[in-house]
Amino acid sequence: MRLQNGESTRFWSANWTPFGDLTTFLSGTNSRMGIPRNAMVSTLYSNGVWCLPPATSEARIQLYTHLTTLHLTANQNYYEWKIEGRVHNTYKTCTVYDYLRESKPDVQWHGAVWFSKAILRHTFHTSLVIQNFLPIRDRLISWDLQVDDRCLLCNAQPESRDQNYFSYAFSNDLWQTVTRRLQLQPSTTWQDTIDRMISLPSPLPHRLLILLAWQATLYWL
Structure with missing residues (x-):
């Protein structure tokens, strides 16, 4: 909160000082100093002077x-967001998210997953597949869950990400059909497929079509 006239700023609960919520900052004083809980900052300022009781604690001295x-x-209060020393006059979720999340280097495959005109549910699913985060049988077993390791589709081979995309006969036949229409040489191994997409x-139109078709195939399998 950037303070101007103080008319819409609550003295105790608004974040209008560097000390944050004053209820918390001054909690050690065990007193509201005679200031009502819902008092506005403007009611404590008159003719250029702050109308506050004497400071009786170190916290109050810092505040005063x-x-x-x-x-x-006479201007209206307004909000601003300060992140890593830079002031932003508008709130941007992406900026706040980047600040809060753990920073990691870009991955090689990001361009094949996140791109303009992509279908969001397909891109999210694809990112899970690439990172092997899907609850496929081999992962369930690695979590010490007592499950059969055989593939639900073929009931013969152990189920894994690499098996499902596209070593398994059904998924491979489907991928072959898709790539044939795209005039693309298919690959039966997961790593080769990823390398091809990257x-x-x-x-650009042909590349976009291939990526959309690939992600849709992963999603609907």
């Missing part, structure tokens, strides 16, 4: 010292 640098105006050449 800060208040000597503030002077209310290194797809231009023209």
